[in-house]
Amino acid sequence: MIYKELFPSNLRSIEIDSPVSDDELKSRNLEYDNLTPKKFNTLRTKNAFKSVTFKYKGIIHEIQFNACTNPLCKNYGLPQERFEIKSKPYRYKISGSSRDAHFINCNPERVDLTSPPIDKCSTTAISNWSVAEEIERLIRINSLLPVTKEYDFHKPVCPNEHHTPKSNLNAFYKRGKNSANSQRYQCKTCKKITSVLPNKNENLKFNQKRNEVLPTFAKLLVNKVPINRACEILEIAKGTYYQKLEWLYRCCLEFLETHETKKLAKTEFPEMWITTDKLHYVLNNVLKKGRGRNRGTAIEDKQLPTYIVASADKDSRYVFRSDLCFDWDISLEDIVSNTKIYKDDHLAGYLRRYERFGRYGVSPIVPTLNDTQTRAEYMKDLEQFDLRSNFVDGLHVGQTYTSIAHFWLIKKLVKVKKWRFISDEDDSLKKSIFSVFKEEIKIKNGHYFLCLTDKNLTRKQAKDLYLQSISELKHWAKAKGYTYRNLEELAVWYLEEELKKHQFQERNVAPNSEIYYKQLRNRIDHPIPSKDRGNRKLDVITDLNHLTEYQLASALVRVNDNAINAFFQTVRRRLSILERPLVTARGDGKSYIYANFNPKYSQMAITILRTYYNFCLTFKTNGKNQTPAQRLGIASKVYSWGDIIYKR
Ligand SMILES: [Zn+2]
Ligand SMILES: [Zn+2]
Ligand SMILES: [Zn+2]
Structure with missing residues (x-):
C-alpha cells in the first residue's frame, strides 16, 4: 500500500558530502580557542575554491561558484590556479573583511603581458556549501515521499x-x-x-472530512477570495483551510511529477528564451503571540521584503519555477548548534554552511581568550540574534542563493541546446546565470540580454509612448521607401541601422593582436515599446560580437519580459495570500501572528497557481487559444482542476 506525503523536513532530499572532514573538525576544535579569528580563518581561505558534491537522482554533482563572473574576462568561470612564474601569483584573490562580504577578485595578467589585460573583476564570494543546502531545500519542498505502509x-x-x-x-x-x-x-x-488506510481515490473522496470541497476550494484560492470568506463559503474552519491548501499542494506536486518533470525529461529544445524576474511582497514580521512590545523591537526587522524568483519561457509563457527566498524549516536553535559544531563564527561567510541566512548564518559565541571581539560586542550581537526569535519562524534566504539553486534546478529540468536569458538589471540574477551557465556561455551556447522597463509609467503614458514610437517607425520606413509585412520586420531593419553606430561593448586589441571586449553601459531603445509598460531599454551582456548587425537586430527585436510579467500580474490579481495582512494595533501592545504570515503557505499557493496557470489557463495569440503547457508542447489538452485533483 503506497500513498504520498509531503517530504518531511527532518529528512534530507539529497545527501550533501560534508566539506568538513572529521580531521578538519578536530583541528577546528583545537585551534578555535588558541588562534585569533583572523588566523583561524586564514588557514582555511583556500577552501573557498573547493567544490561541494552531492547526489541527486542517482548522479553525483559537483558545484563550485567562486570564480570570475564576467563573461568578457578571460578568467570567466575558470578555477583558482597558481602560476609557475616568479612570485607564483594566483588567478584570484579574496578581499573583504570579516564583518562584511568577501569578494573574489581577478588578479592582473602576469603570465603573458602581450595578451589581453585582465580587468579588475570583482564578485561576491559564495559559500558553495550553502548553495548545496539551498538546492536541497528547493528539492525537498517540491517533493513527495512515497510512504509504504507495512x-x-x-x-x-x-x-x-x-x-x-x-x-x-x-x-x-x-x-x-x-x-x-x-x-x-x-x-x-x-x-x-x-x-x-484506503487507497488514494477512496482517500480523496472520504478520508478527509468534506473533501468534496477541494475543487471549489481551488477555485476560490486562485480567484483572490480572502481566507475568511473562503471559510464562510465552504463552511470550514480556518485550520481546515490550511489542511486543504496542503492537500491541494500535494495534488499539484503529483500532477507536476507526471505532466512536467517526466514530460520535460523526454523533450529536447533547440533554443529556449528564459525570462526571469523577482516579485517582492512584504512579510509582516509581527511579534509572536505573547511577545510584548516592551521587550524591544528590532525595527529594521519588522517589515522584511520577501522575494519570489520565477522564470518563464518567453514564447509559451510556461513558468518553470517560482521560488520563495525563505526557509520556514530552519530554526535559530539549528543555527546555534551548527555554529557550536563547526566553529564557523570565526570563519568568513564563504566557508559557512548557513551563509545563505546572512547575518543569522552563525550565532554569536562567547569570545575566546584570543578573540578580537570584545565581551560588549558579543552581548550586543547576542541581543540582536535573540530578538529574531520574537518574530515569524524561519529565516530569509539571500536572493543569490535561492537564485543559483533556482537556475541550477531549471538546468536539470529542461534540456536545451541554446539558452537565452532575459532579466532586468539585477546583480543576484546576473551572478546566478553567469555562474550556473558558465560552460554554455563560454562556448556561446548561452546569451544574456537585459530588458529594462520604466516601472513608473501609467497605462495611459505607456500607450501614448507606444503609439508615438510606432508612428515614428512608420515615418522612418516611408522616408526610406521600405515596404514591410509587419512591424517586427520593420523594427529589425531599424535596429540594424541603429546598431551600425551603436556599441554595447568596446572593442580593443591587445599587443599580441588578440581582440577583446569591455562591457559598456550603453543601452538601446527597442523600436516597439510595450503597449502597457512603455519603452524598453535593451543591453547585451555576453559576447555576441561575432554576429552581423542584422543577426543581432533580429535577436534584439525578440527581447521582452512579457512572459514573466504576465505571470506576476496573475499572481497579484489572483492570490490574496501574498497580500499584506491587516494588523490591528491592540491596546495591550500585542499583535497576533496569523497563519497566512507563514511563508510556507505563500510558497504552496504560488506553486498551485503556477500549475493552474501552466496547464489550465489559456491565452490567445496568433488565433490560437492554448495553455502555456500546450504551447511548450508538453500537453495536448487544457486541463481542469478535476484532472489535477483526481488525477484523471
Ligand atoms: Zn575576471
Ligand atoms: Zn492472527
Ligand atoms: Zn569569537
Whole structure:
C-alpha cells in the first residue's frame, strides 16, 4: 500500500558530502580557542575554491561558484590556479573583511603581458556549501515521499501470521470502516484488529472530512477570495483551510511529477528564451503571540521584503519555477548548534554552511581568550540574534542563493541546446546565470540580454509612448521607401541601422593582436515599446560580437519580459495570500501572528497557481487559444482542476 506525503523536513532530499572532514573538525576544535579569528580563518581561505558534491537522482554533482563572473574576462568561470612564474601569483584573490562580504577578485595578467589585460573583476564570494543546502531545500519542498505502509495483522504468536487480507481474506473478519474510512480487519485466530488506510481515490473522496470541497476550494484560492470568506463559503474552519491548501499542494506536486518533470525529461529544445524576474511582497514580521512590545523591537526587522524568483519561457509563457527566498524549516536553535559544531563564527561567510541566512548564518559565541571581539560586542550581537526569535519562524534566504539553486534546478529540468536569458538589471540574477551557465556561455551556447522597463509609467503614458514610437517607425520606413509585412520586420531593419553606430561593448586589441571586449553601459531603445509598460531599454551582456548587425537586430527585436510579467500580474490579481495582512494595533501592545504570515503557505499557493496557470489557463495569440503547457508542447489538452485533483 503506497500513498504520498509531503517530504518531511527532518529528512534530507539529497545527501550533501560534508566539506568538513572529521580531521578538519578536530583541528577546528583545537585551534578555535588558541588562534585569533583572523588566523583561524586564514588557514582555511583556500577552501573557498573547493567544490561541494552531492547526489541527486542517482548522479553525483559537483558545484563550485567562486570564480570570475564576467563573461568578457578571460578568467570567466575558470578555477583558482597558481602560476609557475616568479612570485607564483594566483588567478584570484579574496578581499573583504570579516564583518562584511568577501569578494573574489581577478588578479592582473602576469603570465603573458602581450595578451589581453585582465580587468579588475570583482564578485561576491559564495559559500558553495550553502548553495548545496539551498538546492536541497528547493528539492525537498517540491517533493513527495512515497510512504509504504507495512501492516502487521497479527499478535506476536499467531499461527496464521503469514496471512494478510490480500492473500487469504477468509482468515479475517471485516469489521467495517472507521471514521477516516479505513477498512478494519480482524484476524479470526488471534483477534487482532488492524485498520488499513484506503487507497488514494477512496482517500480523496472520504478520508478527509468534506473533501468534496477541494475543487471549489481551488477555485476560490486562485480567484483572490480572502481566507475568511473562503471559510464562510465552504463552511470550514480556518485550520481546515490550511489542511486543504496542503492537500491541494500535494495534488499539484503529483500532477507536476507526471505532466512536467517526466514530460520535460523526454523533450529536447533547440533554443529556449528564459525570462526571469523577482516579485517582492512584504512579510509582516509581527511579534509572536505573547511577545510584548516592551521587550524591544528590532525595527529594521519588522517589515522584511520577501522575494519570489520565477522564470518563464518567453514564447509559451510556461513558468518553470517560482521560488520563495525563505526557509520556514530552519530554526535559530539549528543555527546555534551548527555554529557550536563547526566553529564557523570565526570563519568568513564563504566557508559557512548557513551563509545563505546572512547575518543569522552563525550565532554569536562567547569570545575566546584570543578573540578580537570584545565581551560588549558579543552581548550586543547576542541581543540582536535573540530578538529574531520574537518574530515569524524561519529565516530569509539571500536572493543569490535561492537564485543559483533556482537556475541550477531549471538546468536539470529542461534540456536545451541554446539558452537565452532575459532579466532586468539585477546583480543576484546576473551572478546566478553567469555562474550556473558558465560552460554554455563560454562556448556561446548561452546569451544574456537585459530588458529594462520604466516601472513608473501609467497605462495611459505607456500607450501614448507606444503609439508615438510606432508612428515614428512608420515615418522612418516611408522616408526610406521600405515596404514591410509587419512591424517586427520593420523594427529589425531599424535596429540594424541603429546598431551600425551603436556599441554595447568596446572593442580593443591587445599587443599580441588578440581582440577583446569591455562591457559598456550603453543601452538601446527597442523600436516597439510595450503597449502597457512603455519603452524598453535593451543591453547585451555576453559576447555576441561575432554576429552581423542584422543577426543581432533580429535577436534584439525578440527581447521582452512579457512572459514573466504576465505571470506576476496573475499572481497579484489572483492570490490574496501574498497580500499584506491587516494588523490591528491592540491596546495591550500585542499583535497576533496569523497563519497566512507563514511563508510556507505563500510558497504552496504560488506553486498551485503556477500549475493552474501552466496547464489550465489559456491565452490567445496568433488565433490560437492554448495553455502555456500546450504551447511548450508538453500537453495536448487544457486541463481542469478535476484532472489535477483526481488525477484523471
Ligand atoms: Zn575576471
Ligand atoms: Zn492472527
Ligand atoms: Zn569569537
